[in-house]
Amino acid sequence: MKSQALAAEGRGLLRSRNTVTGAQVVKKSKWRAILRNYELYIFLLPALAYIAVFMYAPMYGVLMAFKDYNMAKGVMASPWVGLENFRRFFAGYNFWTTLWNTLALSLYYLAATLPLPIVLALIFNNIRTGIFKKSVQMITYAPNFISVVVLVGIMKILMTPETGVFNVLLTKFFGAGVIDVFGKPEYFRHLYVWSGVWQTLGWNSIIYVAALAGISPDLYEAATIDGASRLQKIWYLEIPSILPTAVIILILNTGSVMNLGFEKVYLMQTPLNLAVSETIPTYVYKMGVIAGDYSLATAIGLFNSVVSGVLLVIVNFISKKFSETSLY
Amino acid sequence: MLAIRKNKVREPLEDRVFAGVSYVVLAALAFICLYPLYFVVIASISDPDAVYAGKVILWIQGFTMMGYEKIFQNDSIFRGFFNSVFYTCVGTIINLAVTLPAAYALSRKDLVGRRGIMILFIITMYFSGGMIPTYLLIQNIGLYNKPIVLLLCNALVVYNMIIARSFFEQTIPDELLEAARIDGCGNTHFFVRIVLPLSKTMIAVVALYYAVMHWNSFMQALLYIDDPDWKPLQLVLRDLLISTQAMAQFMQGDESIVMQQKLVNVMQYGIIVVAILPMMVIYPFVQKHFVKGVMIGAVKG
Structure with missing residues (x-):
C-alpha cells in the first residue's frame, strides 16, 4: 500500500x-x-x-x-528539352517490338515460375521425410547458385546442333530431327523461361514449404476425421493456406516484371534472335553504354520504371479486391 | 491395443497412387536438375572425339585431362579466377562491416528516428536511378575501371540487412542490454562482445548470400571494368563460353578445323567445371544455412 x-x-x-x-x-x-x-x-x-x-x-x-x-x-x-527524349523513343521504329518483347517474355516467365514451385512444395509436403526427400530438395536447390553466365554457357554447349548432348538424345531416343535452338528466334522465349524454371524451381519452393509447415496439425486431424483423402486435404486445406503467400509473391514479381533478366537476355542474344530478344533493358544498355546517347537511354529506363510501377499498383489493387491480400 | 490395430484405416487407393506419382515426379526432377551438370563433368574428362560423336551420354569415354591442361596454360582464366576470389573475399568482408552494424542499430527500439531511417532504406528496394544514371555517376566519381568499384557498388543489399535486423530483434532480448548497461557496457562494446558472438548462424547466412552474389555477379563488371587485368571470372567466362571469339586464340596450330573445334569444346566443358567447382564443393555443407536465410527473411516479409 x-x-x-x-x-x-x-x-x-x-x-x-x-x-x-x-x-x-x-x-x-x-x-x-x-x-x-x-x-x-x-x-x-x-x-x-x-x-x-x-x-x-x-x-x-x-x-x-x-x-x-x-x-x-x-x-x-544541360539544357531542358521537356519530353523530347520520350518522343524520340516512342517514334522510334522498334518501340512497339521492344515493348512487346519485354512484356511477352516477362509475362510468360511469370506464368511459368509462379505456379510450379507451389506444386513442388505440395509434393514435398505430402511425402515422407527421409533421405530421398532431403536429397531431392538439395539437388533441386543447387541450380539456383549457378551464375547466369555459366547457365547460358551450359545451354549453348549442350544444345549445339549435331554434337550437343541435347540433340544427340533427341535424335537417338526420340527420333526427332536436330534442332538449332539458339539459331531460331521462335525458341528464344521457351529457352529463356524454361531454363529459368530449371534454375529457380526448387529454390522458390522453400518459401511455400515453410508456409505449409505452419498449418496447424488440428486442421489436419479434423480433415482426417472427416475422411478427407490426401488430394482433398491438398485442395481444401493446403492450397487455401498458402494462397496469401502466393499472392504476395505474385505482386512482388509483377513489380519487377519489366526489369527481369537484363543479364540473361543480354547473354542469350544473338544476331539471329534479335527480333524477339531485344527488350527494354538491353536496349537501354545499347543506347546508353554502347551508343552514348545517355539522355535517351535514361528516358527509356524511366519509362520502364513507370510501366512496372503502374503494373504493380494494378495487380495490388486487383488482389486487394478479390483476395484481401495486398502489399500496403 | 488389438482393437486399435484392427481398426487402423489403410491408406485409400487414391492416396497410394498420389504417393507413387509424387516419387516418380521428384525422381525425374532431380535427374533433370543434375544431369546437365553431370554431363558437363564427364564430357570435360572424356576423349574429345567421343564427345563430338555423341558417344558420351552416361559415362566417361576414353579418359583424358587434355582440356584441363589447356585451361591451366591459359592466363586469363587463372587471373579471372583469382580476381573473383579476391572480389568475393574482400567484398564480403566490406558487406558485413556495412550491413551488420546498421542492422543492429535499426533493431534497437530506442533508436530515435528508426522508422524514418528504415523507410530511407526500403525506398531503395523499389526505386532506383536505373542503369545509365548509375553508370554516369560511377564515371563522374572516378571509380570507372578501378577494381574497387566492384567492392563498393554492392556494399549493401538492403534485403540482407533486413534479414540481419529481424534476427537481432528476435534473438537479442532487451534485458540483456539492460544488464550490460548496468555493468557499464557501452553500445559498441555490447555489439562487438555480446551481440555478434550470439549471431554466428545469421552472420554465416548473410556472408554466404553476399559471397554467392560476388562470385556470380556479372553486370557490374560488364559495365564498370574494362581492364583485362581486373576482369572477374564471370566476364572471362562470357568471352570464352558465349561470345566465343576469344576461343580463337586456342585454335592456332596445325590441327585441322574439326580437331580444333573438338578441342575448344572439351576446354569449354572444363571451364564450366572450373567455374562451378568452388560452389559445388561447399554447397552440400552450407545448404541448410541458405534455406535458413529464406526462413528468417520470410518471417518479416
Whole structure:
C-alpha cells in the first residue's frame, strides 16, 4: 500500500514538473536519447553513405531524361528539352517490338515460375521425410547458385546442333530431327523461361514449404476425421493456406516484371534472335553504354520504371479486391 | 491395443497412387536438375572425339585431362579466377562491416528516428536511378575501371540487412542490454562482445548470400571494368563460353578445323567445371544455412 502511494506521488511530481516546462523537456529528453546512443548513428553511417551515393545520387541523375545531357556541362547545366527524349523513343521504329518483347517474355516467365514451385512444395509436403526427400530438395536447390553466365554457357554447349548432348538424345531416343535452338528466334522465349524454371524451381519452393509447415496439425486431424483423402486435404486445406503467400509473391514479381533478366537476355542474344530478344533493358544498355546517347537511354529506363510501377499498383489493387491480400 | 490395430484405416487407393506419382515426379526432377551438370563433368574428362560423336551420354569415354591442361596454360582464366576470389573475399568482408552494424542499430527500439531511417532504406528496394544514371555517376566519381568499384557498388543489399535486423530483434532480448548497461557496457562494446558472438548462424547466412552474389555477379563488371587485368571470372567466362571469339586464340596450330573445334569444346566443358567447382564443393555443407536465410527473411516479409 505504502509503496503504491509513494509511486503515485512520484508520478504526480513528475507530471507537475513536465507541465511546467512542457515541450522543452520532451525535446531535451529526445536529444539526450540521441546522445546516449550516438554510437548507433555511427553504426548506421557507412550504410547511409552507401545508399546516398549509389542509390539516391543516381535518382537525381534521372533528371537528364528531360534534358539534352552533355557530359562536359553535367546534369544541372544541360539544357531542358521537356519530353523530347520520350518522343524520340516512342517514334522510334522498334518501340512497339521492344515493348512487346519485354512484356511477352516477362509475362510468360511469370506464368511459368509462379505456379510450379507451389506444386513442388505440395509434393514435398505430402511425402515422407527421409533421405530421398532431403536429397531431392538439395539437388533441386543447387541450380539456383549457378551464375547466369555459366547457365547460358551450359545451354549453348549442350544444345549445339549435331554434337550437343541435347540433340544427340533427341535424335537417338526420340527420333526427332536436330534442332538449332539458339539459331531460331521462335525458341528464344521457351529457352529463356524454361531454363529459368530449371534454375529457380526448387529454390522458390522453400518459401511455400515453410508456409505449409505452419498449418496447424488440428486442421489436419479434423480433415482426417472427416475422411478427407490426401488430394482433398491438398485442395481444401493446403492450397487455401498458402494462397496469401502466393499472392504476395505474385505482386512482388509483377513489380519487377519489366526489369527481369537484363543479364540473361543480354547473354542469350544473338544476331539471329534479335527480333524477339531485344527488350527494354538491353536496349537501354545499347543506347546508353554502347551508343552514348545517355539522355535517351535514361528516358527509356524511366519509362520502364513507370510501366512496372503502374503494373504493380494494378495487380495490388486487383488482389486487394478479390483476395484481401495486398502489399500496403 | 488389438482393437486399435484392427481398426487402423489403410491408406485409400487414391492416396497410394498420389504417393507413387509424387516419387516418380521428384525422381525425374532431380535427374533433370543434375544431369546437365553431370554431363558437363564427364564430357570435360572424356576423349574429345567421343564427345563430338555423341558417344558420351552416361559415362566417361576414353579418359583424358587434355582440356584441363589447356585451361591451366591459359592466363586469363587463372587471373579471372583469382580476381573473383579476391572480389568475393574482400567484398564480403566490406558487406558485413556495412550491413551488420546498421542492422543492429535499426533493431534497437530506442533508436530515435528508426522508422524514418528504415523507410530511407526500403525506398531503395523499389526505386532506383536505373542503369545509365548509375553508370554516369560511377564515371563522374572516378571509380570507372578501378577494381574497387566492384567492392563498393554492392556494399549493401538492403534485403540482407533486413534479414540481419529481424534476427537481432528476435534473438537479442532487451534485458540483456539492460544488464550490460548496468555493468557499464557501452553500445559498441555490447555489439562487438555480446551481440555478434550470439549471431554466428545469421552472420554465416548473410556472408554466404553476399559471397554467392560476388562470385556470380556479372553486370557490374560488364559495365564498370574494362581492364583485362581486373576482369572477374564471370566476364572471362562470357568471352570464352558465349561470345566465343576469344576461343580463337586456342585454335592456332596445325590441327585441322574439326580437331580444333573438338578441342575448344572439351576446354569449354572444363571451364564450366572450373567455374562451378568452388560452389559445388561447399554447397552440400552450407545448404541448410541458405534455406535458413529464406526462413528468417520470410518471417518479416
